[in-house]
Every structure is written in structure tokens, then in C-alpha cells.
Amino acid sequence: MHALVLGAGIVGVSAAWFLREAGVEVTVVEARDGPGLETSFANGGHISVASGPWAAPDVPGKLLRWIGREDAPLLLRPFRWDPALWRWGVRFLANCTPRAFAANAAAIGELCRFSAAETARLRARLAIDDQNSTAGTLTLLTTPAEMAAAEAKARRLSEAGFAAELLDRSGIASAEPALAEAASRYAGALFAKEGETGDAHRFTAGLAHAAAALGVTFRYGTRVARLAVARGAATGVVLETGETIAADQVVLAAGPWSVQLAATAGLALPVYPGKGYSATVPIAGRNGAPRLAVVDEHAKIYVARFGERLRAAGTLELAGWDKTPSPVRAAATLGALRRLFPEGGDYARAEHWTGLRPMSPDGRPLIGPTRVRNLWLDTGHGPLGWTMGAGSGRLIAALMTGAAPPLDPAPYAPGRFRWLEPRESLR
Ligand SMILES: Cc1cc2nc3c(=O)[nH]c(=O)nc-3n(C[C@H](O)[C@H](O)[C@H](O)COP(=O)(O)OP(=O)(O)OC[C@H]3O[C@@H](n4cnc5c(N)ncnc54)[C@H](O)[C@@H]3O)c2cc1C
Incomplete structure (x- = not known):
């Protein structure tokens, strides 16, 4: 299997590492000249x-006051006249009820704790100095x-x-x-x-270095123009240069810019x-x-x-x-x-x-399959992508290779937004 990972932030590099570890042939395509140079660059590090x-329940009131x-x-x-902001804003406000907050916090906490342990494990095993x-x-x-x-x-x-x-x-x-x-x-x-705390950029660069040594191909300075889709399935990507890269599976891990790339395959991501x-x-x-x-x-x-x-x-x-x-x-x-x-x-x-930050309205990332076959999402990590990156990489790699998922993937499934749901009969 050849998998294309789009984006070399903490999320994409983690996905590439775990896919390669599972024996998959992996190519990472990144617009910038190195790993972790966008949102994973100078974040808070917590x-x-x-x-x-x-x-959260107190946010609507604060928003009005501010x-x-x-x-x-x-x-x-x-x-601002941005229909995407208004659509996203309505969904965000719907998630500010005490009940939604409690459910979202539980799901986020689960992935954060799993991921923090994965990050620590990788740091120790690969001697990454972050x-x-x-x-x-x-x-x-x-x-x-x-x-x-x-x-x-x-x-x-x-x-x-x-x-x-x-x-x-x-x-x-x-x-x-x-x-x-x-x-x-x-x-x-x-x-x-x-x-x-740790420096997300240093960690991402260290993990990318180790992934390259394990056989992952990184194509830096390479911008994807659109996803290639045929008969409802992703077949690769078309670069801005016009070159096509074919793949069996495509992982969209391009941070907030995943929105524009998903749109080229007809998917509207609820990410702002x-x-x-x-x-x-x-x-x-x-x-x-x-x-x-x-x-x-x-x-x-x-x-x-x-x-x-x-x-x-x-x-x-x-x-x-x-x-x-x-x-x-x-x-x-x-x-x-x-x-x-x-x-x-x-x-x-x-x-x-x-x-x-790639913000989803409920604060949970979108990790898993979509209704476009062979197109996987690993994005929407919002303010916690450094914390959740390594764990998300392990989860998406397990889902893609059919291994037992290391934690319940349901809370992060893109299909919770029903228009992204995979059509089971086709999968
Ligand atoms: C101010 C700030 C503070 C933060 N503090 C924390 C914190 O303390 N703790 C925490 O856990 N998280 C924090 N975060 C959140 C965290 O930084 C993000 O969630 C995380 O970096 C997202 O990683 P990513 O890999 O999804 O996106 P990115 O790091 O943005 O990676 C996406 C990559 O895709 C590439 N790309 C985009 N479009 C294309 C294209 N067309 N072709 C090829 N490549 C493309 C980009 O160049 C980029 O490198 C903070 C964020 C901000 C902004």
C-alpha cells in the first residue's frame, strides 16, 4: 500500500511515522521547505x-462582552461576511451547552492523555530533544x-x-x-x-528525521493543488506544477488548509x-x-x-x-x-x-474515513494539536491498516458530521 500524507506538521509527521512503522510505503507532501513550519512552529508548547x-458554557456571554x-x-x-464563519459559529455555539461541553471534554481528555504518553515514548525511544x-x-x-x-x-x-x-x-x-x-x-x-511542555517544532523536526531514516519519503517545497478522485475514491493528488502523484490512500493532515483541499473532492469540512x-x-x-x-x-x-x-x-x-x-x-x-x-x-x-489553529466546532479532531473512499482525515486539532498529534498518528495508522485501534475512535470519527459519513456499502 502506498499512502500519501498531505502536510508535515506535528499531525502529518506523526501519521507518517506510525504508518511506516506498520509497513506502509509513505510519501509526505509539504508546501513549506521543512517540517513543522506552520501552526506547529511557535505554539504554546503545553x-x-x-x-x-x-x-464552553461561559463562552457565549464572554464573546458578547468582548x-x-x-x-x-x-x-x-x-x-465579516464569511458564510463559513457563520456556519461554523452556529455549530460552535451549539456545543457550548453544559452537556456538550462535558462530552467533548471527556473525548478530548482521553485522546490528550493517550497522546501525551505516545509523545513521551517517541521522545525517549528516538532521543528527540524538544x-x-x-x-x-x-x-x-x-x-x-x-x-x-x-x-x-x-x-x-x-x-x-x-x-x-x-x-x-x-x-x-x-x-x-x-x-x-x-x-x-x-x-x-x-x-x-x-x-x-516541549517545543512542538523541534519535536516535529526530530520525528520527521527519524521517519525519513525509517524510509518515509518527504517532498518539501511541494504544494498540492487538488485531490485526484475517480468514481468516488481518492487516487492521489495533483500538484501546483501539474504533476500527479498516485496513491492507494490519502491522509489529509494539512491543518486548517485541509478545508480547501477537501473542497476539491467535494467535502465541506467543519473546520475554521x-x-x-x-x-x-x-x-x-x-x-x-x-x-x-x-x-x-x-x-x-x-x-x-x-x-x-x-x-x-x-x-x-x-x-x-x-x-x-x-x-x-x-x-x-x-x-x-x-x-x-x-x-x-x-x-x-x-x-x-x-x-x-484548525478549529472544529466541538473541539474534537476529525480522525478517520470519509465518504470519499481511500481519503482519510487527520485534522481539526484546534488548540491542542501538539498534545494530540502523536496519539492521532497512531490512531489513524491503526484505522488505515486494519489494526486494533489503541483507543475508541468513535468520538473523533469525521462521520459525526453526517455529510462526511462513509457510505458503508462502498467501503
Ligand atoms: C498561538 C497558538 C498556540 C498554541 N498552543 C498550543 C499548546 O500549547 N498546546 C497544544 O497542544 N497545541 C497548541 N496549539 C495548537 C497546535 O499548534 C495545532 O493544533 C497544531 O500545530 C496543528 O498541527 P497540524 O499538523 O494539524 O497543522 P500544521 O502544523 O499547520 O501542518 C499542516 C501542514 O500542511 C501544509 N500544507 C497546507 N496546505 C498544503 C498544500 N496545499 N500542499 C502541501 N502542504 C500543505 C502546511 O504547510 C503545514 O506545514 C497552538 C496553536 C497556536 C496558533
Whole structure:
């Protein structure tokens, strides 16, 4: 079997690795000049084992309050005329009920925990240096509602066998001395002992290197123009150069751009790009950088330390495909980092970045077959693609090769959106 994997982000490279390990001939086609250069490049780096989806019961109210605030943690530019955004938005809001939130959080948590273990296994086995830290994660809480939600999260963590502790204000600086100055602005914090971080780009590059050594062919600098489909089945891809690459199976792992490629096969993916920002500063010469990973729950900012670099990432802007940064939002991201850790790094040398998360409306990725035979989806990982990448790769490889799936694939099946459902009689 020859499988084509479209996209060499963390998701596509993981799929390629596990397919090759299962004995499949694999070619990865990637538009950029190397692996992990799009959304998997300068993300937050948090490997989150108990995160819920963005679609949560308190979000509709927050969205209304934040409209028109350029630096809002979640910004919907509502007057944009983009029918795809409106269709996606209606489905997103339908997932904000307490019941949908609980079901989605459970499904996401399951895959996150499985995937974090797979990531750790690959890191150790392949000696990938992604500047992984297992010091733990401190989530800073501002409002009583956040404290209540953190209690629920602590319960989810302990049910899953992870240690989590709620701290009051005075406990913040004891847990992370670098927060001594900022601690008074918060009501408390949740400390998750098993919280982990790592540089997704370094990991993706390391795994791609190992996959190439195992026999995966990588074609970088190669942009796919469309999927080739004949009689309801994918037969390969047509490149922008006009060249055709034939394959028995095609895996669409092109992050948010999977939407455009799926459309060439007549599939409308319920995925929308969610722009996020990051700012990275060098630590050299400073002594105020944190040891722990830190989350500011109110500002939706995720801070991680990668060796001698400190990064803040986060916020969500639903405003189409343009990656151009809003200067206000970029400054707000850096400002949030600086307020937390005034002596944390050299802020004059900050590197700014934006990326587009492939957001599904329910927060669950789309992993599995579609109604186009031999076309598989592995996308829609939204704000948790680094965490879920390795596990998703193992799951899609098992589904494609007929091996026993390592976890129940039903919650992630693309067919939960009925127009993507495979026509069983044809498969
Ligand atoms: C600001 C920010 C912070 C984040 N923080 C975290 C975090 O802390 N923890 C976490 O778990 N996740 C985080 N994420 C989410 C995570 O980064 C993404 O979910 C993940 O990177 C998606 O990986 P991917 O492989 O699906 O997409 P990508 O990494 O974007 O890979 C898709 C690839 O497809 C290629 N491609 C696209 N179109 C074509 C084409 N036509 N032909 C050929 N190739 C093509 C692209 O060049 C790209 O390399 C964050 C995201 C952002 C934006």
C-alpha cells in the first residue's frame, strides 16, 4: 500500500511515522521547505492532559462582552461576511451547552492523555530533544467563576490519576518564585504536577528525521493543488506544477488548509482557522524566568520555557485565513508575558509569530474515513494539536491498516458530521 500524507506538521509527521512503522510505503507532501513550519512552529508548547474545548458554557456571554475589544482573549470579528464563519459559529455555539461541553471534554481528555504518553515514548525511544520540561503547570485564576471551573478541572485531573492542587493567593509565589510580583493580581491557582511542555517544532523536526531514516519519503517545497478522485475514491493528488502523484490512500493532515483541499473532492469540512499569537524572548542574563509552565486563565495566555527561551502564546481570533498580526493583539501577548515576569527575558528582542489553529466546532479532531473512499482525515486539532498529534498518528495508522485501534475512535470519527459519513456499502 502506498499512502500519501498531505502536510508535515506535528499531525502529518506523526501519521507518517506510525504508518511506516506498520509497513506502509509513505510519501509526505509539504508546501513549506521543512517540517513543522506552520501552526506547529511557535505554539504554546503545553502538553495538556485535562483541557476542555473552547466551546464552553461561559463562552457565549464572554464573546458578547468582548465584541469590539481588539485585545480580547477570544475575538470574533462578527461583521465579516464569511458564510463559513457563520456556519461554523452556529455549530460552535451549539456545543457550548453544559452537556456538550462535558462530552467533548471527556473525548478530548482521553485522546490528550493517550497522546501525551505516545509523545513521551517517541521522545525517549528516538532521543528527540524538544526541550521538554515536566516541572508542572500553574494556572492562575482571577474570578470566582474561574476558581469554580478549576475545581472541576482538578477533579477531572485526579479522576484521570493526575495530581492537582488548588492554591490560594499566598501559595502562588511559593510554587513559582518568579511570580512574586504578579501574584497579588490573582485570586488563586491550580497546580498540576504532571503538566508538561516541549517545543512542538523541534519535536516535529526530530520525528520527521527519524521517519525519513525509517524510509518515509518527504517532498518539501511541494504544494498540492487538488485531490485526484475517480468514481468516488481518492487516487492521489495533483500538484501546483501539474504533476500527479498516485496513491492507494490519502491522509489529509494539512491543518486548517485541509478545508480547501477537501473542497476539491467535494467535502465541506467543519473546520475554521483560529488565529493565535506568540511572543518569544531570550532569557540570557535574566534571573526572573519561571521554572514552571504558567497559564493566565483570564487572559488565555500560555507561558512555557524552552531552554533559554521564554514564550507566551494564546488567544483566539476568528477572522479568516489572513495570518497578518493585529499590532494590538501582538503587543497584548508580549505585554501579558512582561507583566507576569518583568525580569523574565530580554523584551527588546521579542520574536512575534501568528499561527492558524484548525478549529472544529466541538473541539474534537476529525480522525478517520470519509465518504470519499481511500481519503482519510487527520485534522481539526484546534488548540491542542501538539498534545494530540502523536496519539492521532497512531490512531489513524491503526484505522488505515486494519489494526486494533489503541483507543475508541468513535468520538473523533469525521462521520459525526453526517455529510462526511462513509457510505458503508462502498467501503
Ligand atoms: C498561538 C497558538 C498556540 C498554541 N498552543 C498550543 C499548546 O500549547 N498546546 C497544544 O497542544 N497545541 C497548541 N496549539 C495548537 C497546535 O499548534 C495545532 O493544533 C497544531 O500545530 C496543528 O498541527 P497540524 O499538523 O494539524 O497543522 P500544521 O502544523 O499547520 O501542518 C499542516 C501542514 O500542511 C501544509 N500544507 C497546507 N496546505 C498544503 C498544500 N496545499 N500542499 C502541501 N502542504 C500543505 C502546511 O504547510 C503545514 O506545514 C497552538 C496553536 C497556536 C496558533
